């Protein structure tokens with residue numbers, strides 16, 4: 001990364017940026033009074049992009065609510081799918097659709113891969129294709145670790161059942177015997193002791209009666225937001241657009257975040273930005289489509305809303321809290337700086 005210091009505007013001072021640990025500088029300019037200039041809130045561009053998530057959920061849900069029945073198949077909350085599956089209203093309304101099985105169900109793997117490709121091919125993080133552990137790469141991996149921890153606790157394991165399973169039981173759900181299986185060839189004790197959706201499925205029961213926070217909505221929102229929030233500052237800068245993010249400094253001053261050596265980096269980015277960014281954009285686009293399909297064909301309104309809220313809370317903690325709290329910023333840093 002270039003060591004050239006950006007000349008500050010006449011009414012601005014330049015200070016050592018995210019304290020001494022992020023090796024860049026920021027121009028201090030007095031941000032305007034707009035709500036988008038608050039360090040703990042998204043910028044205008046980010047707010048527009050984030051609003052696409054609730055808009056997508058509303059659009060998908062309205063589609064199925066308002067459209068006339070498309071087939072002889074009806075949605076069964078117990079099976080969490082259209083029954084009979086063969087008559088589901090769309091290919092995407094079937095659980096076995098290829099995009100669900102190989103993309104969403106392995107969503108965190110795809111997210112990790114896309115992020116690594118971006119981090120190790122884009123010059124904003126260090127020399128492309130070198131494995132050098134630059135500050136930018138290490139901080140991006142710290143943010144990935146935080147997001148991975150949240151994904152793991154929410155959907156896989158949280159000192160026992162995952163948060164999604166715990167909230168299902170707390171809201172009155174349990175593993176129940178399927179009506180068709182009341183023949184006695186099912187081990188009732190295993191069904192009664194099942195404390196997660198997976199255990200219940202293995203025991204041959206149905207996970208029913210509670211609020212089943214949509215794991216799909218949660219993962220697709222968290223993962224795609226992580227990816228585009230990592231890429232956005234680099235793309236904006238490469239296109240010569242203004243960087244609107246603000247941060248709160250140690251002394252409480254609110255300043256604009258602009259990295260050092262921007263001009264040199266932009267030149268390099270134009271040359272090499274290529275497929276790292278394009279791959280991320282492709283993954284995010286497919287995630288958005290699967291979110292729309294999930295909204296249209298699966299889960300109830302409240303389950304989708306809960307998935308969105310949990311994911312948004314994580315996104316805020318990893319990407320917006322660090323802007324307002326220097327101590328958190330020292331650990332997680334900020335994309336593009």
Ligand SMILES: CCCCCCCCCCCCCCCC(=O)SCCNC(=O)CCNC(=O)[C@H](O)C(C)(C)COP(=O)(O)OP(=O)(O)OC[C@H]1O[C@@H](n2cnc3c(N)ncnc32)[C@H](O)[C@@H]1OP(=O)(O)O
Pocket residue numbers: 080092093094095096097100104105106107108109110112131132133134137138155197212213214215216217219290293294298
């Ligand atoms: C600096 C130098 C150092 C370098 C140093 C580098 C270090 C670099 C370290 C790298 C290290 C790598 C480490 C990687 C580590 C991983 O990334 S490994 C992770 C791989 N695993 C994954 O990605 C798993 C991701 N999947 C999941 O978490 C869960 O499957 C999900 C997505 C949350 C979904 O859970 P779910 O149980 O399906 O729950 P839910 O959404 O509520 O759906 C309920 C039902 O409705 C169905 N459904 C809902 N929506 C839909 C839909 N849209 N379509 C069809 N069906 C649907 C579901 O299929 C489900 O049906 P069942 O399967 O239960 O019958």
